[in-house]
Amino acid sequence: MQKNQLRKEQALEYHSKGRPGKIEVIPTKEAKTQRDLSLAYSPGVAEPCKEINKNVEEVYKYTAKGNLVAVISNGTAVLGLGDIGPEASKPVMEGKGVLFKIFADIDVFDIEINEKDPVKFVQIVKALEPTFGGINLEDIKAPECFYIEQELRRQLKIPVMHDDQHGTAIISSAALLNALELQKKKIDKVRFVINGAGAAAMACVKLYAALGAKYENFTLFDKDGVLHEGRTDLDEVKQKFAVKKSDWTLEKAMKDADVFVGLSVGNVVTPEMVKSMARRPIVFAMANPDPEISYEAATAAREDIIMATGRSDYPNQVNNVLGFPFIFRGALDVRATQINEEMKLAAVKALADLTRTPVPDIVNMAYNEKNMMFGPTYIIPKPLDPRLLSTVSPAVAKAAMESGVAHRNIDNWEAYSIELNRRLGLDNQLMRLLSTKARLNPKRLVFAEADNLKILKVAQMLYDEGVAYPMLLGDERKIRAIAAANQIDLDGMPVINPYEDEYEEQRKRFGELFFEKRQRRGFNKYESYKIMRDRNYFGCMMVETGEADAMISGLTKNYPDTIRPALQAIGTEDGVKKIAGMYLLLTKRGPLFLADTTVNFNPTAEELADITLLVAREVQNFNLTPRVAMLSYSNFGTSNSPEARLVAEARAIVKQKDPTLIVDGEMQGSIALNNELIKENYPFSELVDQEVNTLVFPNLAAGNIAYNLLKEVGGADAIGPILLGMKKPVHVLQLGSTVRNIYNMALVAIVDAQIKCKNAQSDEESRKAPWWKRTTKR
Numbered sequence: 001m002q003k004n005q006l007r008k009e010q011a012l013e014y015h016s017k018g019r020p021g022k023i024e025v026i027p028t029k030e031a032k033t034q035r036d037l038s039l040a041y042s043p044g045v046a047e048p049c050k051e052i053n054k055n056v057e058e059v060y061k062y063t064a065k066g067n068l069v070a071v072i073s074n075g076t077a078v079l080g081l082g083d084i085g086p087e088a089s090k091p092v093m094e095g096k097g098v099l100f101k102i103f104a105d106i107d108v109f110d111i112e113i114n115e116k117d118p119v120k121f122v123q124i125v126k127a128l129e130p131t132f133g134g135i136n137l138e139d140i141k142a143p144e145c146f147y148i149e150q151e152l153r154r155q156l157k158i159p160v161m162h163d164d165q166h167g168t169a170i171i172s173s174a175a176l177l178n179a180l181e182l183q184k185k186k187i188d189k190v191r192f193v194i195n196g197a198g199a200a201a202m203a204c205v206k207l208y209a210a211l212g213a214k215y216e217n218f219t220l221f222d223k224d225g226v227l228h229e230g231r232t233d234l235d236e237v238k239q240k241f242a243v244k245k246s247d248w249t250l251e252k253a254m255k256d257a258d259v260f261v262g263l264s265v266g267n268v269v270t271p272e273m274v275k276s277m278a279r280r281p282i283v284f285a286m287a288n289p290d291p292e293i294s295y296e297a298a299t300a301a302r303e304d305i306i307m308a309t310g311r312s313d314y315p316n317q318v319n320n321v322l323g324f325p326f327i328f329r330g331a332l333d334v335r336a337t338q339i340n341e342e343m344k345l346a347a348v349k350a351l352a353d354l355t356r357t358p359v360p361d362i363v364n365m366a367y368n369e370k371n372m373m374f375g376p377t378y379i380i381p382k383p384l385d386p387r388l389l390s391t392v393s394p395a396v397a398k399a400a401m402e403s404g405v406a407h408r409n410i411d412n413w414e415a416y417s418i419e420l421n422r423r424l425g426l427d428n429q430l431m432r433l434l435s436t437k438a439r440l441n442p443k444r445l446v447f448a449e450a451d452n453l454k455i456l457k458v459a460q461m462l463y464d465e466g467v468a469y470p471m472l473l474g475d476e477r478k479i480r481a482i483a484a485a486n487q488i489d490l491d492g493m494p495v496i497n498p499y500e501d502e503y504e505e506q507r508k509r510f511g512e513l514f515f516e517k518r519q520r521r522g523f524n525k526y527e528s529y530k531i532m533r534d535r536n537y538f539g540c541m542m543v544e545t546g547e548a549d550a551m552i553s554g555l556t557k558n559y560p561d562t563i564r565p566a567l568q569a570i571g572t573e574d575g576v577k578k579i580a581g582m583y584l585l586l587t588k589r590g591p592l593f594l595a596d597t598t599v600n601f602n603p604t605a606e607e608l609a610d611i612t613l614l615v616a617r618e619v620q621n622f623n624l625t626p627r628v629a630m631l632s633y634s635n636f637g638t639s640n641s642p643e644a645r646l647v648a649e650a651r652a653i654v655k656q657k658d659p660t661l662i663v664d665g666e667m668q669g670s671i672a673l674n675n676e677l678i679k680e681n682y683p684f685s686e687l688v689d690q691e692v693n694t695l696v697f698p699n700l701a702a703g704n705i706a707y708n709l710l711k712e713v714g715g716a717d718a719i720g721p722i723l724l725g726m727k728k729p730v731h732v733l734q735l736g737s738t739v740r741n742i743y744n745m746a747l748v749a750i751v752d753a754q755i756k757c758k759n760a761q762s763d764e765e766s767r768k769a770p771w772w773k774r775t776t777k778r
Contacts, residue, residue: 007464009487015091015454022094023101023108028064033549054552057407059130060335064107068329069095070136071110072125077164079286083501086112091138098161104325104389104681105423108381118144122151129156130188133332136324137162142199143235159331159339165203167320170344171326171380172261172284172308173207174351175318178379180550183280187212191278193257195250195292196239196264197222204261215240220254221264226253251276258282266290279304286310286318306376315377322381323347326388329420334406339396346399350392354381359399362386366433368440368754384432388425392415400475430591430622431744438467438750443549443757445749446539449556450474450495456488458742463493468750471548473498473535498538507532510541516694518568536562537543542570543728549753550715550729552745555737559598563723567729576725577601580611581732582618583628583707583720586750589673592710593619593626593694597703598732603645609653610694614724616661619694621755628694629687630654630665630674631702636682662686669695669706719744722752729753 013020026151030036038044050063060066075089090112097108111128115121115691121144125135135158137149149162159165180187192213194201197220205218212330218241219396220227226248234242254260259282262269274283285291288310295314298307308316327347331339359372366384381388387510394413399408410416445462447455450472456479461468472479478494483490498507511529514537518528531537536557542548554562563579572579584591596616598604600700603611619626630651634644647666654663664686671678672692679688697703711718719741721732729752731745 006058006260007460008488010461010464017393021099022091023110025180028033032257041126043498060133065131066133066332066335067105068107068109068132069100069136070125070128070132071100071108071136071138072113072128073111073138074113074121074140076116076139076144078139081140086114093138096136099321100325100328102331104669106328108323117153118146121148121179122155125152126155130157131257131533133335134158134436135160135329136743137164139164145199146202146235153338156336159328159336161324161339162199163320163324164201166207166339166344167323168263168318169203169207169353169401170323171318172204172286172322172349172354173348174206174322175316175380176259176282176389177348177352178355178374179282179308182374182376183258183282183304183306184378185280185282187615188214188217189603190217190282191256192218192257192259193250193253194218194220195260195262195268196287197227197238198263202595202743203262204263205241206237206717207344207348210345219243219248219257221248221250221253228390229653232441234503239270249320256335260292262287262292264292266292269293269298271297273482274305275300277302278323280306280663283308284308285316285614300499301311306379308379312383316379318380319382319383321383321387322351323392324387326392329389330393330398331400333393333408333416334397334410335403336397336400337407339407340400340403342403343396343399343405346395347392350395351381354385354387354391360385360387362433365623368437378461384436386421386424390420393420422438426757430624431586431747433448434621435467436542436755438626438747441464441467442466443750443753444469444471445545445746446471446473446551447537448473448535448551448553449500451478451482452555453482454485454737454739454742455485455555456483456490457491457739458746459745461739462746468746469493471542476500478754483600494518494539498535499533507538510538510545511739513545514541514569517571534563534565537548537569540565540730544570547566547756550731550749552731552733552742552749555735555742556731557671557733558735559721562572562732563599566723566726570726570728570730570778572725573727577610579725580614581721582615582724583718584722585707585710585714585716587710587714587716587720590691590692590744591622591624592716594703594707594710595694595696595724599700601700603699605649606653608650609649609657611724612650612654612663613658613661615696616658616663621751624693626661626694627685627687627692628661628663628665629667629669630663630696631669631672631694631700632666632698633664633668635668635671636666636685643698662690665696666698718747722748722759727756729756 029040031040043050052058052062062190071093073088073089073093076083078084078089093110093112097110098149100106100108113121115124115126140148145253149160194205209215220241225232227242228246229244230246231240239663250491251273256278258278262285264287266287267290281302283305285293286309286736291309295307297311298305300423308318310318310488345454356374363382363385364372367382372378396408396648447459447467449455451474457553459472464468470493472493474496474497476497479495508529510532515525515528536553539551543551580596582593582595583597584593593615596611600607616628630647632644632647644666651663654661678685710716725729731749733742733745
């Protein structure tokens, strides 16, 4: 399988479908009535204008300036594409804006400027200062980028940072400090070889020097060879790092060097060069997509090496997203006038220190690790670590205050940390973690309705991204015709038509196994063989026999027609009497889990308790603590109706079976989701000061109606239905699911398969425990 391969067609469709591009502007205030409009614009808008006119600092109180960053480029050095111009750089700048938003809740306008003259470029950006709280310079070629950043930092009173330079410098510095500690070396003693002398490389060596490295211990190379004192093309900064003689080669410099840092081109360092380095060497090969030496070659050459790259598929990725969102967040929150050296060094120290603390389970889960810990393969935090925002941003903000560039002080750091975590948004984080976990242990995923364009698109995405091994069921000629007509590559994916003669032996084997299960439950032997021509039954038997790990179906069939084969061929987990259906809704308040939304019409109190325990266990599989509200039209006995008493009784059964579960009811939905209301009126409730993330409905009608209303009217992104209580992973799509819905369900199925595979290998003691107490191995 090719890892993380993105195809041209997928990338173009992603950017063009629906509303073109990746960003939009959403009002933060109500604007529905005439009164709202009068406040938003004329005449009400005049009042904040007057206040800002009296005191310009009030612009931060009455406008979005304090949370608005400009991502500015002229398109002269875009990724690996070079000088492609401002218009062609716009997708990259929009993408940068997306990263600012999802990692640090910073709003962004991307601005592409048609100007290559650095003096004029500075004048244009300076004129934009009143609009923004900060400026992120992006993809501007050297040497102009040095002048532009220097002048803007001098002339503007808002933070300015060229991330291409300083982002890599900050992240690699944190990694360097940790690598030096592990290798028992001092930064002022080690000898550096730096391959590359562009914007990023020079920012790196300057920051390394600020951390204590000696100028005389550096040997730098650019495309023209070693930087030496005889060269006339070196600027003032590069002259500080110049060696005396011109006879240095990269091979010669590497001998007995302690640290190699590459920001150049791929495959210029050989294993022999690495072998010639000093004991316990450090190699940061950060060229992308191909590093200066591959991870495999470097680690094979030296067992005592610590290695980092710019790639996500190897340990120790130096990734700028570990820096810029959190640095700007801290700078904006204290209204810093600049991002100075003290703030950069604070970010370096915060990142280095965070790496040495215990890694949360949610991060271990995301990267499919049992227990990541500080060591040679973990010298820098992972990009999906949710602690980054509440660790790096306060450190940067504090450094801004202490160095005198902050216009606003933060007094309560604990409250600030809580505010930052609320900004993070668990919904995006949840799906990123789910995607990463799926990718780290791909499973064989059967698509029973592969003769569908949406399914084939998702199959290609899963295969290309290394998330799953799709197995396609259906008429091969039809499937390949659809794929060919839509430029979908099925290479590497098996296509199986259960109806064809070549699968007769497999149908017979499956039929015999199925007959053993169903011979006293309405199926005779002939029917058991015949039904294996049905793709849903055939696919379920593939999962049951271990020839596949999970199955997805239901895009073109009614819900009962998809569930029935799964129940008959696979069945429920031991101890589970009835399965249930759950939806995950990604809402603005965070993820909400809803059950039962698809299976049980009118559950008894005992059944409702079992549904609650099933959904709570599934929420834990997402590495979240379930906080469950059991819903009704009654609040804690305000109605003595049978329906209300049933929910209260179910809650009592849940607490009897699992006293540790945070669960309460019966209660109305408005109470469950409003902490102030529940605290004021029902202070005895377990859900006081808890963020409810799980809603259990009294019957199928209530759950299904609520889910559909939230999805259609509330604008929530829905994932599901997720079947709970099945022995092996089979999941059902909604009729008419989008490609995104199907992809998300595939991620759920893959992670479900990972969990169930581990559970199948658990010890006898665990298997003897009641099902609601079984833990998931991680």
